[in-house]
Structure formats: structure tokens, C-alpha cells
Amino acid sequence: MKKVIIIGYGPAGVTAAIYLKRTGIDSLVIGKDLGALDGYSDLVENYYGLQEPIEGNKLIQQGVDQAKKLGIQVITDSVISLKQSEMGFTVQTQHKTYEALSVLLATGKTRQTLNISGFTKFRGKGISMCATCDGYFYRRKKLAIIGCGAYMQHELEYLNRISSDVTVFTHGNELTCEVQNTVIKDIVLSFKGDEKITHIVTDKGEYPIDGVFIALGVPSSVDFASQLGVIVEKNNISVDENYQTNIEGLFAAGDIIGGKLQIAKSVYDGMQAADSIYSYLKNKSKKA
Amino acid sequence: MKKVIIIGYGPAGVTAAIYLKRTGIDSLVIGKDLGALDGYSDLVENYYGLQEPIEGNKLIQQGVDQAKKLGIQVITDSVISLKQSEMGFTVQTQHKTYEALSVLLATGKTRQTLNISGFTKFRGKGISMCATCDGYFYRRKKLAIIGCGAYMQHELEYLNRISSDVTVFTHGNELTCEVQNTVIKDIVLSFKGDEKITHIVTDKGEYPIDGVFIALGVPSSVDFASQLGVIVEKNNISVDENYQTNIEGLFAAGDIIGGKLQIAKSVYDGMQAADSIYSYLKNKSKKA
Numbered sequence: 001m002k003k004v005i006i007i008g009y010g011p012a013g014v015t016a017a018i019y020l021k022r023t024g025i026d027s028l029v030i031g032k033d034l035g036a037l038d039g040y041s042d043l044v045e046n047y048y049g050l051q052e053p054i055e056g057n058k059l060i061q062q063g064v065d066q067a068k069k070l071g072i073q074v075i076t077d078s079v080i081s082l083k084q085s086e087m088g089f090t091v092q093t094q095h096k097t098y099e100a101l102s103v104l105l106a107t108g109k110t111r112q113t114l115n116i117s118g119f120t121k122f123r124g125k126g127i128s129m130c131a132t133c134d135g136y137f138y139r140r141k142k143l144a145i146i147g148c149g150a151y152m153q154h155e156l157e158y159l160n161r162i163s164s165d166v167t168v169f170t171h172g173n174e175l176t177c178e179v180q181n182t183v184i185k186d187i188v189l190s191f192k193g194d195e196k197i198t199h200i201v202t203d204k205g206e207y208p209i210d211g212v213f214i215a216l217g218v219p220s221s222v223d224f225a226s227q228l229g230v231i232v233e234k235n236n237i238s239v240d241e242n243y244q245t246n247i248e249g250l251f252a253a254g255d256i257i258g259g260k261l262q263i264a265k266s267v268y269d270g271m272q273a274a275d276s277i278y279s280y281l282k283n284k285s286k287k288a
Numbered sequence: 289m290k291k292v293i294i295i296g297y298g299p300a301g302v303t304a305a306i307y308l309k310r311t312g313i314d315s316l317v318i319g320k321d322l323g324a325l326d327g328y329s330d331l332v333e334n335y336y337g338l339q340e341p342i343e344g345n346k347l348i349q350q351g352v353d354q355a356k357k358l359g360i361q362v363i364t365d366s367v368i369s370l371k372q373s374e375m376g377f378t379v380q381t382q383h384k385t386y387e388a389l390s391v392l393l394a395t396g397k398t399r400q401t402l403n404i405s406g407f408t409k410f411r412g413k414g415i416s417m418c419a420t421c422d423g424y425f426y427r428r429k430k431l432a433i434i435g436c437g438a439y440m441q442h443e444l445e446y447l448n449r450i451s452s453d454v455t456v457f458t459h460g461n462e463l464t465c466e467v468q469n470t471v472i473k474d475i476v477l478s479f480k481g482d483e484k485i486t487h488i489v490t491d492k493g494e495y496p497i498d499g500v501f502i503a504l505g506v507p508s509s510v511d512f513a514s515q516l517g518v519i520v521e522k523n524n525i526s527v528d529e530n531y532q533t534n535i536e537g538l539f540a541a542g543d544i545i546g547g548k549l550q551i552a553k554s555v556y557d558g559m560q561a562a563d564s565i566y567s568y569l570k571n572k573s574k575k576a
Binding site for chain 1: 302303306307310333334336337338339347350351353354358548550551552553555556558559
């Protein structure tokens with residue numbers, strides 16, 4: 001049982017871990033492969049204290065190194081699901097399952113979105129980003145899930161319980177997990193329909209469909225949050241003044257809670273969230 | 289006429305300057321000699337992104353270098369007085385006088401306090417840190433001012449207007465400015481009195497006195513703020529949610545406004561204050 005699991009090892013996550021360490025609380029920090037950090041290659045020059053402008057992903061690597069030097073456990077893995085458990089939370093990664101009393105979501109805002117014609121039009125009208133959230137509305141329907149890895153597999157498990165007709169579209173990728181469903185490796189070109197989605201159009205044909213679930217790549221904090229019923233407003237996770245979501249013990253910090261998308265703000269968030277997590281754990285241990 | 293003068297080149301001041309620069313606003317940043325930064329030699333290791341733990345004053349130097357590289361004007365000088373003017377503020381340093389539309393106080397919290405017996409007991413009961421604030425209560429009294437440089441000289445000017453009997457105590461230092469008053473170079477050992485201060489005791493004798501003004505070293509933000517009538521609570525400058533003090537156009541950020549005395553917090557403050565100063569200047573130019 002971990003006291004805290006921090007998902008994301010950017011500025012917010014690492015800062016929270018450093019400040020928690022200062023109060024004697026060890027956290028496990030889980031971040032995804034730095035190679036996957038697209039969109040973080042821009043030069044950072046406005047973060048205080050930099051000797052030279054530095055690429056975003058190098059700064060993140062530097063932060064990870066800093067945390068490790070301070071004795072913080074940092075691992076590279078992909079979290080594919082987050083669930084509430086009796087004691088707190090169950091965090092499932094591609095390789096392992098962890099239990100934690102509290103969780104800090106700090107994955108930043110990058111997420112796989114689909115640059116496919118019709119995606120924006122049908123989002124919420126047949127296209128969903130969260131099987132647990134929306135699956136219920138698609139009971140016994142003809143469904144598609146787009147994805148190829150562990151995250152897709154996890155979402156698919158849920159969909160298979162509500163429908164016997166779920167097709168996997170890998171969107172041109174190789175499947176990196178095992179599934180029993182029909183798998184189509186075509187590249188998806190567009191989504192078609194009138195009011196609601198009716199077809200997936202690929203480079204090789206058209207497939208009639210009632211609902212499409214997107215589970216490409218690795219889920220974002222918003223995905224985790226949605227799975228748990230956390231309030232999300234305009235793609236930002238809602239937190240109170242203590243950086244706690246509407247679920248007790250689940251905290252969020254950094255870009256994912258909105259506000260300025262700046263390292264300075266994420267670092268500040270991380271520091272403040274560490275404080276709140278510390279208080280939360282202290283109270284919890286008093287009650288126990 | 290400067291748009292913004294930032295007093296202090298620590299994390300808050302430099303961050304504000306960097307963010308202002310981003311919005312196209314040039315500021316003048318004035319900081320005191322880094323050699324004078326006592327109490328900043330501790331190792332910093334909990335600020336996000338550091339490759340190695342770094343001494344506080346080295347980090348400050350690094351911040352100054354960063355600002356300069358980004359084209360920000362940073363000078364080393366001692367601000368000895370801050371006054372409101374028709375257009376905004378007059379900032380007087382040891383070497384020059386500047387005019388600015390707005391000012392950000394970000395000097396941090398280090399200040400010369402006196403490790404002299406009786407100082408705490410008589411503070412507010414005959415010992416004052418601000419001639420402009422308290423001088424009025426000492427009209428035509430027998431006064432002493434403790435100090436040796438430009439700041440003392442500035443405070444003395446005021447005192448000379450309210451009393452013809454002001455003695456300068458250099459507390460063992462050489463005088464670095466010219467004054468017409470009696471100068472005593474003894475080392476001050478203690479302050480004596482019952483309810484109120486009655487004597488200054490030095491290594492060479494006792495001097496009867498009604499009031500003592502302290503003006504050693506360089507004034508802190510709290511000193512400036514006091515001079516202007518800014519609300520100060522528990523040695524913290526009070527600011528609103530926009531980092532503005534009760535005086536329009538006068539902002540404060542960093543340790544000086546209270547809260548966590550952490551670089552992460554000062555940097556955040558600096559970023560947020562820059563935003564507010566930007567808005568303030570924009571509104572001001574609209575009205576003009």
C-alpha cells in the first residue's frame with residue numbers, strides 16, 4: 001500500500017513528490033515514456049532560474065533526475081486505469097497493479113485526439129472518449145473501439161460486457177495486446193452520419209456503426225477522472241482550494257486543472273497540492 | 289518615465305520582468321549588491337528543475353543573468369526612497385532618481401534588524417523603523433538615528449525637519465554620506481528605559497534620548513511600504529487578488545506578501561503580478 005501515487009512526472013508531479021518527501025512522505029511517481037512526450041520539444045526560456053533555454057522534454061528529464069537524486073521512486077509505465085478501492089485507490093499500469101491511500105493526477109494536458117474528419121462533429125453524438133462513462137447508453141448496440149494497446153484492451157473489457165458486437169479498429173497500428181473481438185487494421189478516414197454517427201469510413205471501406213469509443217495511446221488525467229466520476233469542466237479537472245477533486249483522496253495539479261499553462265504555475269500547484277495531501281493523510285491516519 | 293520599476297531581483301522580481309517582457313513591456317529591475325545577500329547561502333534543492341542543489345545567492349545570480357540574456361534591464365543599486373508622484377512613482381536610489389508608472393516591490397524579507405538588548409522591548413515604544421511614519425509623534429524631541437549611509441541620510445532629512453536635536457549613531461561604522469548633525473561612532477550596546485526608552489547605552493557612555501530611528505543598511509519593501517502608507521500586517525505587505533497594494537499602481541510579490549517562503553511561490557507570484565501590472569498599464573493608457 002503506497003501512501004501517495006502521483007501520476008505524471010512533469011513539473012507538478014515532481015514538485016509535489018519533492019515537497020512530500022520533505023514532510024517524510026514517500027510517493028511513487030509514475031510517468032509515461034519521455035519519448036512519447038510530443039509537443040514538449042519547444043524551448044522553455046521563461047521559467048525562473050534557467051541558465052540556458054531548454055527543451056521542454058529535457059527539463060522534464062532533469063526534473064525526474066532531480067527527484068531520483070532526492071530518493072524519490074520514479075518509474076516509467078503507462079497507467080491504464082484508476083479505480084476507487086476500500087482503502088483508497090487501485091492504480092493499474094501496463095505492467096503492474098498498485099494500491100494507494102491517495103492519488104495525485106498530474107499528467108498534463110497532452111492527449112491523443114483524433115485528427116479525423118467528423119470527430120468534432122460527432123463527439124458526444126456517437127463518439128465517446130470513455131467507455132465507463134458512456135458505455136451504458138450503448139447497450140446491445142453495434143460498437144467500434146479505436147485503439148491498439150493496453151488502454152484500448154481495458155476499455156474493451158467494459159464494452160464487451162454491454163454489447164456482443166464490438167469491433168476493434170487499430171487505425172493502421174499493430175495490435176500490442178490480445179483481444180477476442182474482430183480486429184480491423186484499416187486507417188480511419190472519417191466518421192459519417194446525419195444527427196448521429198452512422199458509419200466509419202476507412203481507406204478500405206465503410207462500416208455501419210452506432211457508437212465509437214476512442215482509446216488510442218495512453219489515457220489522460222481527464223480520462224481517469226471521467227472513469228471515476230470526477231467533475232470535469234471544459235476539459236479541466238475541477239478541484240477545490242485544496243487541489244482535491246470531488247472524490248476524497250483524489251487530487252489534481254498542473255495544466256490538467258486549468259489556469260495558466262505555465263511551468264511556474266504547475267510547480268506552484270505541485271507544492272500546494274503536496275501540502276493538502278500531507279494534511280489529508282495525517283487526518284486519515286488519525287481516524288484509523 | 290519607465291513603465292514598471294521592479295525593486296528586487298530575486299525569483300519574484302525577475303519572473304515578473306520576464307513575463308512582462310513577453311507582453312512587450314520593458315521594466316527596469318533594481319536589486320541590491322549580491323554580496324549583501326546574507327542568509328541566502330543555504331543550498332536550494334527543492335525548486336523544480338535544478339540539476340544540482342545550488343546556493344541561494346548563486347540561483348539569484350543565475351536569475352539575473354537569465355533576465356539580462358532576455359534583454360531585460362537589470363541594475364545593481366540601493367533604493368533608498370519610494371514616493372508617489374503625479375504620474376506614478378519616484379524611485380530614488382543611491383545613484384539616481386527614476387520615474388515610473390507602476391512599481392513592483394519584490395525585495396524579499398531579509399532586513400537589517402538590530403541584535404541589541406532592549407530593541408524588541410522598546411520597538412514601538414521609542415524605537416521606530418520609519419521616520420516618515422512615526423516622526424510626527426517625536427516633534428521637537430531629543431532624537432537619535434542609527435545608521436551610516438544613504439538610507440540614514442534620507443531618513444535624517446525628514447527628522448531634521450521635525451526636531452533640531454537629532455544625533456547620528458553609526459554603531460561603529462564609518463559614515464558614507466555627509467550630514468550636518470552630531471555624529472557618534474560608538475557601538476550601541478543596549479537601549480534603556482522603563483515604559484519608554486530613555487537612554488542609548490554604548491561602549492563609551494550613556495546618552496539620554498526620547499526616540500530612536502533605525503536606518504541601518506538598505507530599506508526593505510516593508511520600509512518603503514510604510515513610507516507610503518501601505519497596509520502592512522505582521523510584517524507582510526497586504527495585497528489584493530491582483531497583487532496590488534492599497535496604493536494604485538503599487539504591486540508587491542514574493543516573500544514580502546507572506547505565505548510560503550519558497551522560490552516556487554515567489555516565482556508564481558511574479559508571474560501573476562506581471563499579469564496584473566500588464567492590465568493596469570493597459571487600462572491606464574486607455575484612460576490617458
